[in-house]
Amino acid sequence: MSDPLRILIAEDEALIVMQLEMILEDAGHRVVGSAATAPEAIDKARDTLPDLVFVDLQLRGGSSGLDIVRTLRDEDALLIFVTANAARFASDFEGAAGIIAKPFTEAVILDTVAYLEECVRRPPPRLAMPLGLRMDPDYLARLAGRQS
Numbered sequence: 001m002s003d004p005l006r007i008l009i010a011e012d013e014a015l016i017v018m019q020l021e022m023i024l025e026d027a028g029h030r031v032v033g034s035a036a037t038a039p040e041a042i043d044k045a046r047d048t049l050p051d052l053v054f055v056d057l058q059l060r061g062g063s064s065g066l067d068i069v070r071t072l073r074d075e076d077a078l079l080i081f082v083t084a085n086a087a088r089f090a091s092d093f094e095g096a097a098g099i100i101a102k103p104f105t106e107a108v109i110l111d112t113v114a115y116l117e118e119c120v121r122r123p124p125p126r127l128a129m130p131l132g133l134r135m136d137p138d139y140l141a142r143l144a145g146r147q148s
Contacts, residue, residue: 006032080099115129
């Protein structure tokens with residue numbers, strides 16, 4: 001594996017944060033922080049400069065993952081919703097590159113992170129898109145136009 005991905009988790013459920021941290025760190029990646037609200041996640045993303053941000057749709061205090069994605073979509077981090085509300089997104093990903101539906105399995109996270117690592121490090125990805133991941137067609141088209 002190349003350098004580990006630097007990952008930020010925007011999630012207000014402590015058990016889900018711990019589960020994701022365990023899976024990601026066991027896979028050799030670095031969780032650079034977690035945040036339970038959109039403002040906290042935006043600040044941490046700007047401070048830690050993650051490669052990947054997992055974003056829940058509904059966060060603590062009535063804040064929304066949509067605010068995170070809309071604020072950070074033009075920055076370097078790859079934004080992926082991890083939400084129980086995946087059906088809410090028909091074709092518009094609100095600026096995120098993809099969506100993972102909750103509940104998820106460890107295998108879905110591992111397969112997805114391997115795929116996303118290729119998106120970040122060696123685009124376009126050579127791996128098949130994991131079954132638990134839906135990607136924005138516009139994002140995929142931009143990746144297909146990039147050379148490794």
